[in-house]
Amino acid sequence: MESNSDSDSDGSHVSTTPPRQPNPPPLPLPPKPHLPISNKKSKPKSKTKTKPSKSNKNPPKPPETIPQQDPFPFPLPSFPFHIRRPSDAASSSSSHSIETLPAGFFSKSISFSKIRKPLLNLESSDNEPVLNPPITAKFAKKHPNLIGSSVPIPTVKVLRGTGEGNFVKLNLNGKRKKFLNKGWNKNGKFGSGKRFRRNSNNYSSRSKRTKLEDEGNDNEEDDLASENAKQQEKQKGCENDCKVLEEAVLAARDEASDENLVKLLKLIHGYDSFREGQLEAIKMVLAGKSTMLILPTGAGKSLCYQLSALILPGITLVVSPLIALMIDQLRQLPPLISGALLSSAQTFDESSETLNQLRQGTIKVLFVSPERFLNEEFLSVISAVSAVSLVVIDEAHCISEWSHNFRPSFMRLRASLLHNSLNVGSVLAMTATATAMTLDAIMSALEIPRTNLIQNAHLRDNLRLSVSLVKNRMKDLLVLIKSSPFAEVKSIIVYCKFQSETDLISRYLNDHSILAKSYHSGISAKERGNVQELFGSNKIRVVVATVAFGMGLDKSDVGAVIHYSLPESLEEYVQEIGRAGRDGRLSYCHLFYDDEMYFKLRSLMYSEGVDEYAVNKFLSEVFPTDKNSCGKICSFVKESASRRFDMKEEVMLTVLTRLELGDVQYIHLLPQTNATCVLNFHKTPAVSLAQKISAIAVILKRSENKHGQHIFDIPTVANDMGITPVELTNQLYELKLKGEITYEMKDMAYCYRILEVPADFFSLSADITQWLSEVESCKVRKMDAMFNAAYFAVNLCDKMNGCSSADHTPCLQRMILDYFAGVDNTDFCTKIGHSSPFLRADIKVFLQSNTHARFTPRAVARVMHGIASPAYPYATWGKTHFWGRYTKINFKVVMEAAKEELKNFIGKDML
Numbered sequence: 001m002e003s004n005s006d007s008d009s010d011g012s013h014v015s016t017t018p019p020r021q022p023n024p025p026p027l028p029l030p031p032k033p034h035l036p037i038s039n040k041k042s043k044p045k046s047k048t049k050t051k052p053s054k055s056n057k058n059p060p061k062p063p064e065t066i067p068q069q070d071p072f073p074f075p076l077p078s079f080p081f082h083i084r085r086p087s088d089a090a091s092s093s094s095s096h097s098i099e100t101l102p103a104g105f106f107s108k109s110i111s112f113s114k115i116r117k118p119l120l121n122l123e124s125s126d127n128e129p130v131l132n133p134p135i136t137a138k139f140a141k142k143h144p145n146l147i148g149s150s151v152p153i154p155t156v157k158v159l160r161g162t163g164e165g166n167f168v169k170l171n172l173n174g175k176r177k178k179f180l181n182k183g184w185n186k187n188g189k190f191g192s193g194k195r196f197r198r199n200s201n202n203y204s205s206r207s208k209r210t211k212l213e214d215e216g217n218d219n220e221e222d223d224l225a226s227e228n229a230k231q232q233e234k235q236k237g238c239e240n241d242c243k244v245l246e247e248a249v250l251a252a253r254d255e256a257s258d259e260n261l262v263k264l265l266k267l268i269h270g271y272d273s274f275r276e277g278q279l280e281a282i283k284m285v286l287a288g289k290s291t292m293l294i295l296p297t298g299a300g301k302s303l304c305y306q307l308s309a310l311i312l313p314g315i316t317l318v319v320s321p322l323i324a325l326m327i328d329q330l331r332q333l334p335p336l337i338s339g340a341l342l343s344s345a346q347t348f349d350e351s352s353e354t355l356n357q358l359r360q361g362t363i364k365v366l367f368v369s370p371e372r373f374l375n376e377e378f379l380s381v382i383s384a385v386s387a388v389s390l391v392v393i394d395e396a397h398c399i400s401e402w403s404h405n406f407r408p409s410f411m412r413l414r415a416s417l418l419h420n421s422l423n424v425g426s427v428l429a430m431t432a433t434a435t436a437m438t439l440d441a442i443m444s445a446l447e448i449p450r451t452n453l454i455q456n457a458h459l460r461d462n463l464r465l466s467v468s469l470v471k472n473r474m475k476d477l478l479v480l481i482k483s484s485p486f487a488e489v490k491s492i493i494v495y496c497k498f499q500s501e502t503d504l505i506s507r508y509l510n511d512h513s514i515l516a517k518s519y520h521s522g523i524s525a526k527e528r529g530n531v532q533e534l535f536g537s538n539k540i541r542v543v544v545a546t547v548a549f550g551m552g553l554d555k556s557d558v559g560a561v562i563h564y565s566l567p568e569s570l571e572e573y574v575q576e577i578g579r580a581g582r583d584g585r586l587s588y589c590h591l592f593y594d595d596e597m598y599f600k601l602r603s604l605m606y607s608e609g610v611d612e613y614a615v616n617k618f619l620s621e622v623f624p625t626d627k628n629s630c631g632k633i634c635s636f637v638k639e640s641a642s643r644r645f646d647m648k649e650e651v652m653l654t655v656l657t658r659l660e661l662g663d664v665q666y667i668h669l670l671p672q673t674n675a676t677c678v679l680n681f682h683k684t685p686a687v688s689l690a691q692k693i694s695a696i697a698v699i700l701k702r703s704e705n706k707h708g709q710h711i712f713d714i715p716t717v718a719n720d721m722g723i724t725p726v727e728l729t730n731q732l733y734e735l736k737l738k739g740e741i742t743y744e745m746k747d748m749a750y751c752y753r754i755l756e757v758p759a760d761f762f763s764l765s766a767d768i769t770q771w772l773s774e775v776e777s778c779k780v781r782k783m784d785a786m787f788n789a790a791y792f793a794v795n796l797c798d799k800m801n802g803c804s805s806a807d808h809t810p811c812l813q814r815m816i817l818d819y820f821a822g823v824d825n826t827d828f829c830t831k832i833g834h835s836s837p838f839l840r841a842d843i844k845v846f847l848q849s850n851t852h853a854r855f856t857p858r859a860v861a862r863v864m865h866g867i868a869s870p871a872y873p874y875a876t877w878g879k880t881h882f883w884g885r886y887t888k889i890n891f892k893v894v895m896e897a898a899k900e901e902l903k904n905f906i907g908k909d910m911l
C-alpha cells in the first residue's frame with residue numbers, strides 16, 4: 001500500500017498540519033482495473049520470503065531513520081522490544097504466503113440513461129459564487145455583499161501591513177459607502193455618525209492626496225466637486241435606508257416577533273421568508289438561550305447568526321475551523337454589519353489593529369479560530385472591553401472526539417470558559433453533521449439543554465444519490481461524466497482521497513475534452529484561489545479535489561458531486577454531497593466504491609493511534625523530573641518530538657489539551673511558539689544594551705555565541721524572566737522596530753505552563769491511551785458504516801422503496817438518517833479478515849530482517865498495513881517487502897500477532 005502522505009484528511013489539515021510527503025507512489029493509469037495496494041514492480045530479494053506473493057517484493061533495507069530511545073525515568077511497560085539477536089529466519093519462513101482473500105463483488109451495472117432527466121437551468125447564475133480566495137481576491141462580477149475599500153471595483157481585501165488591521169466594512173447592495181458608517185456602536189446603538197477609523201482614514205488620506213496632486217487643475221476639481229455631490233446624494237439615500245433599517249432592528253430588539261424578524265430578513269437579506277429552523281434558532285438566541293442548531297448543508301445556518309448579531313447589542317464572536325472559511329463568511333456578512341477576523345496568518349500589526357478596533361467597539365462580528373482562545377491578550381480584550389452577546393461555533397462537531405473532524409483546539413470551547421471567563425450571553429453551536437454521540441458531547445461541553453436543540457433532517461431532498469462498484473475507476477468516471485444526466489451538468493466536483501489522484505484525473509479529463517482543474521492543499525494558495533474563481537465563474541466545468549475543497553463553498557449551481565474514492569465517514573459524504581444543489585435544483589451525487597480502496601482507507605484509520613508505551617514516554621517529557629517544575633513554562637519542538645514519540649503532531653496536541661481540560665488541570669497550554677531564536681545586535685553593542693534592557697541581559701547569559709550570532713531557547717529565557725514566550729517575543733519585536741536587533745525564529749514548539757505534576761503516571765497514561773483507542777475504534781466504525789452503506793445500496797437493497805439500479809436515494813437516505821440517529825449498521829457486511837495462516841511467520845521474517853530497528857507491535861502492524869508514521873516514514877519503510885501486505889486483515893489482529901512475535905524475540909534474548 002502506498003503512503004497516506006498525500007491525502008487531505010480533513011479541513012483542519014489545511015491550517016494545522018505540515019505539508020504531506022510530496023511524492024506518493026504513482027497511481028495506475030487506465031485501463032487497469034484497480035488501484036494497487038503495493039508496488040508490484042519491485043522484486044523480492046529476501047531468501048527468507050515465505051510465499052509467492054502479489055505484493056511488492058523489495059528486500060528490507062536498513063531504515064534511514066531509526067526511532068530513538070530516550071532515557072526514561074519511569075519503569076517501562078513491555079514495549080518496544082529491541083530485537084538484539086536474530087534467529088534463523090530461513091527455517092521458519094520459507095513456506096509461508098500471504099493470504100488470498102475473497103474477491104470483490106460484481107458490480108450491478110448502472111444504466112445512466114435510466115436516471116431521470118435533469119431539471120437543470122444551464123443559464124449562468126447571477127448569484128456569483130464566492131469561494132475561498134487567497135488573502136486578497138478580486139471579483140469580476142458584482143456580488144451583493146461587497147467588502148468596502150477605497151476603490152470602486154468590488155474588492156475583497158484583508159489588509160496587510162497598512163496599520164489598519166483587517167477591519168472591513170461591508171456595503172449595501174454592492175455600493176460602496178465612502179464617508180458614512182452607520183454601523184452599530186459599542187453601546188448597541190445604530191448609526192451614531194461616528195466613522196469607522198479605516199474608512200475615515202482611507203477617505204481623508206485619499207482626498208488629501210488628490211488635492212495635492214491636482215493643485216491648480218480646475219477640471220479635476222470640478223470632477224471632484226461633482227463626485228462629492230454624487231456622494232452626498234448617495235449618502236442621503238443611504239441615510240434613508242439606514243433609518244428604515246435602524247427602526248426595523250430596534251423593533252426586533254424590542255420584540256422578536258415573527259413579523260418584526262421577517263421584516264428585517266427582507267430588508268437585510270432580501271428574502272421573503274425564513275427557511276425551516278431559522279426563525280426558531282434566531283428567537284432562541286435573542287432570548288439569550290444557548291442553542292444547538294443542526295440543519296442540512298446549504299440550509300442557511302449562517303443567516304441565523306448574521307441576523308441575531310445585528311439585533312443583539314454586544315459583539316458576536318464566530319469560531320471557525322479554517323481561515324479560508326472565515327474569509328468566506330466575512331465576505332458573506334450582510335451589509336451594515338461591521339466584520340473583522342483574527343487569524344494566525346496575520347502580522348502582529350494587523351492583529352493589534354483588529355484588537356484596537358475591538359476595544360473601540362467598532363466591530364460587530366469577529367471571526368476567530370479556536371486557537372485564539374489560548375491568547376491571553378485576546379481573552380483580556382474580549383472580557384474587559386467588549387460585551388459578547390453571542391458566541392457562534394460553526395462546524396461545532398469539531399468539539400467532539402467522536403466526530404469525523406475532531407479538532408483538539410475546539411475542546412477549549414466549553415461553557416465554563418465562555419460563560420465564566422468571557423461572560424458570554426449565549427452560545428449558538430451549528431453543524432450539518434452530528435451523530436447522536438457527537439451531539440451529546442457538544443451539548444454537554446457547551447451546557448446546552450436538550451430543550452434548546454433545533455434539528456432537521458440531514459439531507460436535502462433535491463439530491464439524487466447513486467452508487468456503483470468500480471471496475472475501471474478512471475474510465476468509469478469518464479463514462480459517468482459523459483452520460484446523462486451528468487453530461488448536462490455544468491459544474492461538477494469530483495472528490496478524491498489522494499492529492500496525486502486529483503492531478504492525474506484532471507489531466508485525464510482534459511485529455512478527453514472536459515475542462516477540469518485539480519485542487520488540494522499541496523498547491524499554492526494563489527493557484528487554489530485561481531481554481532475557485534475559474535470554477536465560480538463557470539470557466540471550468542470540473543474541479544477534481546480532495547476534502548480541502550468545499551468547506552464554506554456556496555456556489556449555488558454545483559449540479560453534481562462525484563466521489564471517486566469512498567469518503568471516510570457518512571459525515572464526510574453528507575458534507576461533500578452538500579456542495580451540490582444549493583440552489584434547490586435537482587442535483588446528482590454518485591459514489592464509486594470498491595473493496596481495495598475500502599481496505600486501504602480502513603488501514604489509514606489506524607494512522608493516528610498510539611500505544612501506552614508512547615503515551616508514557618510522552619508524559620515523562622511533558623513533566624520534567626525536576627521537583628520544582630510547577631509554574632514552569634516548558635516547550636518541545638513539534639517536528640522532532642513527533643519523530644521521537646512516533647506521534648502525529650495533532651495527536652500530541654490532543655494529549656496536551658486533555659492534560660489541560662481533563663478532570664485534573666495538569667498544565668495550562670500557551671500559544672505555540674518558536675523555541676529557538678538566532679539574534680544579531682546592530683546599533684548598540686550587546687553588553688551596553690543588556691545594561692538597559694533586562695531581556696537582553698538574560699539572553700546574553702543564556703545564549704550560545706556562534707560567529708557573532710546569539711542562539712538561545714526562548715522558553716528558557718522567558719522562564720528566567722518570569723514572563724511568557726509571547727511577552728518575550730513582543731519585547732524583541734519592539735527592539736527590532738527600533739533597529740537595535742534582528743532575529744530569526746525557528747523550531748515551532750508546543751508551549752505550556754505546568755500546574756500540577758501527576759502523582760501516578762501509569763494510571764494517567766493508561767487512561768489517555770484507553771481514550772485514544774476508543775477514538776480510533778470510533779473512526780474505524782465510521783469507515784465501516786460508510787462502506788456498508790455503499791455496499792448495501794448496490795448489493796442488498798430490495799428496491800422496494802423506490803430505489804433502482806441507478807438511483808439509490810431512498811435506501812442511502814435511510815441509512816444516513818439511521819446512522820445519525822445512532823443505529824449501528826456496521827454488522828451486515830464484514831469484509832475484513834480476522835486471521836491469516838501466514839501472518840505470524842511473515843512478521844517473524846520482517847523482524848529478523850530488521851534487527852537494527854526497534855519496534856512496538858503497533859509499528860509492526862503499521863508496516864504490514866502500509867501506514868507511514870513519523871518514526872517509520874514511507875520513504876524508508878515503504879520499500880520493505882511486507883509493506884501493506886495485510887491490509888485485509890484486521891489491524892488489531894496484526895498487532896496481536898506482532899506482540900506475540902516480539903515476545904518470542906525477547907524470550908530468546910533472555911535465554
Ligand SMILES: Nc1ncnc2c1ncn2[C@@H]1O[C@H](COP(=O)(O)OP(=O)(O)OP(=O)(O)O)[C@@H](O)[C@H]1O
Pocket residue numbers: 271272273274275278295296297298299300301302303431432552553554578582
Ligand atoms: N431564508 C432564506 N431564503 C432563501 N435563501 C436563503 C435563506 N437563508 C439562507 N439562504 C441562502 O442559502 C444559501 C446557503 O446558506 P449558508 O451558507 O448559510 O448554508 P449553511 O447551512 O451554512 O451551509 P453549510 O453547512 O454547507 O456551510 C446562501 O446562499 C443563503 O443566502
